[in-house]
Amino acid sequence: MKLSFSTKVFAMVLSAGLVAGCSSTGENMEDEAYGSDVQAIGGDDGSTVYGGDDGDGVSSGVLSDEERQAAREQAEQQALRDITTFYFDFDTSEIKQEARDVLVAHARYLADNPRQQVRLEGHADDRGTKEYNLALGERRANAIQRFLIVNGASRGQMETVSYGEEKPAVRGTSDSARAQNRRVELIFQ
Amino acid sequence: MTQKTSCHKTTVKMLLTGWLAAMMLSAGNASAELLIRITEGANSAIPVSVVPFAESGAMPPGDKVSSIVQGDLTMSGEFRTLEPSKMLSLPSKGSDVYFRDWRMLGQRYVLVGELTRSGDRVHARYELFDVNQEKRILGETAAAGVGSVRTLAHHISDRIYEAITGEPGVFSTKLAYVTVSGEGDQMRYRLQVSDVDGKRAKIRLESREPILSPAWSPDGKKLAYVSFETGKPAIYVHELSSGQRDKVADFSGLNSAPAWSEDGQSLLMTLSRDGNAEIYQMDLASRKTTKLTNHWAIDTEPAWDYANKGIYFTSDRSGGPQIYFMERPGAEPRRITFGSRYNARPRPDNKGEYVYYVHQRDRAFHIARTNLKTGDESIITRTESDESPSVSPNGRLLIYATGQNGASVLTVVSADGGAAYSLPAADGDVREPAWGPITR
Amino acid sequence: MTGHERETISTDTPPWKSPVVLSVALHVLLLVIALAGWSWTNPVQEPEPRSISARLVSPEPKPSPVVDEQDQRDKEEERRLQEEKERQQAEAERKRQQEEARRKEAEEQARKREQERKQQEAKARELAEQQAREKEAARQKAEAEAKERARQKAEQEQRAREEAKRKAEEEQRRREEAERQRQEQQAREEAERKRKEAERRLKEQQLEALAEQARQEREAEARRQQEAAAARAREAQMLSDSEKYQALIRDRLSQAWYPPSSATENMVARLQITLLPTGELANVRLVSSSGNTAFDNSALGAARSLNRYPVPDDRDTFERYFRQFTIEFNPQRLR
Numbered sequence: 001m002k003l004s005f006s007t008k009v010f011a012m013v014l015s016a017g018l019v020a021g022c023s024s025t026g027e028n029m030e031d032e033a034y035g036s037d038v039q040a041i042g043g044d045d046g047s048t049v050y051g052g053d054d055g056d057g058v059s060s061g062v063l064s065d066e067e068r069q070a071a072r073e074q075a076e077q078q079a080l081r082d083i084t085t086f087y088f089d090f091d092t093s094e095i096k097q098e099a100r101d102v103l104v105a106h107a108r109y110l111a112d113n114p115r116q117q118v119r120l121e122g123h124a125d126d127r128g129t130k131e132y133n134l135a136l137g138e139r140r141a142n143a144i145q146r147f148l149i150v151n152g153a154s155r156g157q158m159e160t161v162s163y164g165e166e167k168p169a170v171r172g173t174s175d176s177a178r179a180q181n182r183r184v185e186l187i188f189q
Numbered sequence: 190m191t192q193k194t195s196c197h198k199t200t201v202k203m204l205l206t207g208w209l210a211a212m213m214l215s216a217g218n219a220s221a222e223l224l225i226r227i228t229e230g231a232n233s234a235i236p237v238s239v240v241p242f243a244e245s246g247a248m249p250p251g252d253k254v255s256s257i258v259q260g261d262l263t264m265s266g267e268f269r270t271l272e273p274s275k276m277l278s279l280p281s282k283g284s285d286v287y288f289r290d291w292r293m294l295g296q297r298y299v300l301v302g303e304l305t306r307s308g309d310r311v312h313a314r315y316e317l318f319d320v321n322q323e324k325r326i327l328g329e330t331a332a333a334g335v336g337s338v339r340t341l342a343h344h345i346s347d348r349i350y351e352a353i354t355g356e357p358g359v360f361s362t363k364l365a366y367v368t369v370s371g372e373g374d375q376m377r378y379r380l381q382v383s384d385v386d387g388k389r390a391k392i393r394l395e396s397r398e399p400i401l402s403p404a405w406s407p408d409g410k411k412l413a414y415v416s417f418e419t420g421k422p423a424i425y426v427h428e429l430s431s432g433q434r435d436k437v438a439d440f441s442g443l444n445s446a447p448a449w450s451e452d453g454q455s456l457l458m459t460l461s462r463d464g465n466a467e468i469y470q471m472d473l474a475s476r477k478t479t480k481l482t483n484h485w486a487i488d489t490e491p492a493w494d495y496a497n498k499g500i501y502f503t504s505d506r507s508g509g510p511q512i513y514f515m516e517r518p519g520a521e522p523r524r525i526t527f528g529s530r531y532n533a534r535p536r537p538d539n540k541g542e543y544v545y546y547v548h549q550r551d552r553a554f555h556i557a558r559t560n561l562k563t564g565d566e567s568i569i570t571r572t573e574s575d576e577s578p579s580v581s582p583n584g585r586l587l588i589y590a591t592g593q594n595g596a597s598v599l600t601v602v603s604a605d606g607g608a609a610y611s612l613p614a615a616d617g618d619v620r621e622p623a624w625g626p627i628t629r
Numbered sequence: 630m631t632g633h634e635r636e637t638i639s640t641d642t643p644p645w646k647s648p649v650v651l652s653v654a655l656h657v658l659l660l661v662i663a664l665a666g667w668s669w670t671n672p673v674q675e676p677e678p679r680s681i682s683a684r685l686v687s688p689e690p691k692p693s694p695v696v697d698e699q700d701q702r703d704k705e706e707e708r709r710l711q712e713e714k715e716r717q718q719a720e721a722e723r724k725r726q727q728e729e730a731r732r733k734e735a736e737e738q739a740r741k742r743e744q745e746r747k748q749q750e751a752k753a754r755e756l757a758e759q760q761a762r763e764k765e766a767a768r769q770k771a772e773a774e775a776k777e778r779a780r781q782k783a784e785q786e787q788r789a790r791e792e793a794k795r796k797a798e799e800e801q802r803r804r805e806e807a808e809r810q811r812q813e814q815q816a817r818e819e820a821e822r823k824r825k826e827a828e829r830r831l832k833e834q835q836l837e838a839l840a841e842q843a844r845q846e847r848e849a850e851a852r853r854q855q856e857a858a859a860a861r862a863r864e865a866q867m868l869s870d871s872e873k874y875q876a877l878i879r880d881r882l883s884q885a886w887y888p889p890s891s892a893t894e895n896m897v898a899r900l901q902i903t904l905l906p907t908g909e910l911a912n913v914r915l916v917s918s919s920g921n922t923a924f925d926n927s928a929l930g931a932a933r934s935l936n937r938y939p940v941p942d943d944r945d946t947f948e949r950y951f952r953q954f955t956i957e958f959n960p961q962r963l964r
Contacts, residue, residue, distance in 0.1 A: 129534040135466040135487040166399035222955035228961040230888040321933035355891030355923025
């Protein structure tokens with residue numbers, strides 16, 4: 001169970017890394033993916049940050065394990081939350097299956113941190129008309145917002161805005177560029 | 190310039206000929222006088238000669254008035270002009286026009302004129318002759334400041350256009366469009382206004398954030414548009430002469446796709462303040478809004494029809510974006526387009542004959558139009574990533590944005606898809622053209 | 630069982646025939662065998678060999694004493710004794726020999742009797758055996774006969790089948806031959822037909838050519854007649870000319886007319902045209918305005934743009950139709 005969850009996190013982070021690699025340069029995808037992957041796993045080891053807290057000496061090994069587990073879970077959640085961009089198919093606002101765990105992690109985090117504000121920016125690719133795409137980007141942002149609310153975030157923490165096709169992540173008219181432009185970005189403030 | 194082509198007319202003509210022959214036969218027998226009925230015309234542009242104007246006094250540098258006129262007439266796609274080098278004479282007065290010569294050259298109309306500098310003004314006197322009728326059909330004077338010879342030239346073009354075609358010309362109208370240049374932090378969105386030939390462009394608004402959907406007020410004095418300058422879309426009304434701006438719609442969610450009513454008193458717009466993109470009408474004086482559509486689907490891109498009674502808009506209520514028409518605000522919409530799975534951003538003409546829109550065919554996006562009487566749809570652009578159609582106020586021309594070598598440029602075509610020309614490319618992308626109204 | 634085997638392998642037997650015959654034959658065969666087998670396995674009661682009567686012995690001959698003659702005296706006697714002795718010895722010998730002969734004869738007789746008995750016994754045995762053999766022979770004969778009958782029957786059937794088959798084959802051959810002949814006949818007929826068709830076609834073509842020639846001649850004649858008729862009937866001629874030139878004028882004007890962009894299908898402009906016999910325009914007059922100046926001008930311009938109107942040479946036709954006529958400009962299919 002634990003292992004499978006870690007594997008899932010690993011996969012999510014890896015895919016995030018891949019996407020990051022694509023969107024940043026479109027080259028050196030593997031290097032960057034690997035780099036971000038390593039970094040994320042390195043962050044996972046940061047249980048020391050939380051380990052220092054069990055300082056009352058009474059804690060037994062069991063407690064310490066629990067603490068460590070909690071810490072690890074928290075780190076995993078954080079690793080999930082490194083992913084802040086969610087992609088969509090052409091002319092749809094359907095949240096993809098693989099995005100759900102990540103969004104749940106974000107929703108939990110928002111629920112745990114009621115003062116945290118997040119901006120949901122919806123985007124479309126360059127095909128079709130600008131105003132329709134504006135509406136489409138908003139529909140995507142709204143879909144993400146609804147999902148976060150359902151999973152514990154509160155509406156007041158969120159602000160949605162659609163840029164339509166105005167702010168592509170990647171320039172160009174290739175299929176892959178367009179796939180990366182049909183997205184919602186979460187911007188924590 | 191592309192010549193208009195039409196082979197179907199030839200066949201029609203042939204069919205008609207047979208029928209008419211029969212008609213003539215009976216007509217010939219019945220009445221003493223023969224009647225010949227002509228139902229088809231030539232399908233080519235009208236040959237017109239614009240003779241270089243005579244000049245007295247120092248003229249400002251730059252394009253000559255007559256060459257601007259010649260360019261305007263050519264641009265319309267309805268005329269073909271004769272190169273001055275091929276003219277047998279260069280008259281500037283009606284008395285010097287030898288119709289026989291022009292007839293020999295196959296010309297239908299000849300424009301002659303002269304310009305006189307008087308202080309900081311340029312006066313023009315010009316005459317248009319019908320070569321076959323050997324008759325002057327226009328003789329006028331006009332004047333403009335030295336710095337406005339283009340205005341003077343476009344005015345003359347309009348007058349000639351109207352004298353020959355019976356319709357107002359659109360050469361003095363303006364275009365609004367948005368250019369985008371720079372990358373990253375240097376990225377700039379600029380709302381610009383220019384002549385219809387792309388000259389005399391002026392920046393009216395510059396922003397690091399997107400500017401969208403410029404729309405001309407009916408009097409041509411204001412622009413409404415969407416600007417993201419505050420980080421979210423809001424609709425502004427911008428008075429061009431003073432530069433004064435009003436943020437008229439800044440609701441939560443979308444504030445987009447403004448469209449003026451004919452009286453200039455209200456705007457149609459798309460708002461999503463109730464959670465879903467719907468079309469509203471806002472009274473500009475009171476800022477009161479009325480919701481015109483109510484559907485879970487996206488409803489956007491509204492535009493008044495030619496009579497300012499009904500509203501065209503885009504809705505994906507059928508699953509993908511399609512054009513709909515409401516007979517009157519709030520009425521049950523009727524779907525107009527069925528030809529493909531993506532039809533959006535309707536722009537009706539000024540006569541109620543056609544509605545133009547973005548149309549997806551295979552993987553390409555074209556501009557298409559539907560004949561509102563027959564329902565026939567035809568694609569009128571040959572380019573493949575076309576957006577933002579805008580019809581000229583006389584319904585004869587259409588401007589749109591299209592991808593060209595990775596950048597967006599503006600292209601003008603005749604409304605039936607015949608002649609086409611691209612406006613001179615500016616820096617970076619040029620997009621969102623809006624053809625301004627005819628102002629007098 | 631060879632007959633049976635033959636039955637089963639004779640696949641040439643017509644199917645409707647074999648099973649019945651087979652089963653009948655088999656049953657008959659089985660029945661025969663069963664009957665034969667029954668008599669064979671139940672031995673007939675035979676009389677015991679008469680061994681007692683066969684032992685009858687014939688009486689033995691007894692040896693009889695022989696009386697000697699008077700011996701001769703001393704010498705004689707001696708001699709005679711000697712002789713007697715010799716004679717006694719010879720007698721003894723003779724007796725012994727007689728005895729021996731009698732014994733031998735008795736033995737011979739006994740042997741003969743024994744032999745006879747044995748012969749009789751053998752005869753009786755032989756008789757019995759003979760009888761048994763005869764019986765067996767009879768049985769075997771019956772069996773063989775049954776078999777033979779079955780075999781014959783089977784053979785007969787086989788022969789019948791073979792005969793039938795042969796006949797069928799022959800029939801088939803005959804039919805095939807007939808068919809072949811028929812086809813050959815047909816092919817011959819077809820070839821003949823084609824040949825005839827070709828001939829016919831050729832003939833037809835010739836006829837057609839002739840007909841065409843005739844038709845052309847007739848047409849030429851008709852044309853001549855028509856022309857003659859037209860010459861006679863000037864009205865018709867002028868009308869025909871008129872149509873032709875109307876079409877020419879219409880085409881020329883259509884090419885010369887630039888309907889303005891403001892034109893609608895409702896607009897109609899009428900011009901009255903006056904021509905010179907050369908086709909030159911003498912006068913054009915707007916008799917009915919469209920209400921749109923540009924439209925009217927486009928019509929007038931078109932009317933005036935023709936340097937020379939196509940008109941008939943025939944003066945009468947010209948005067949009648951083209952000296953003065955009306956042109957109506959009314960666009961039908963714009964754009």
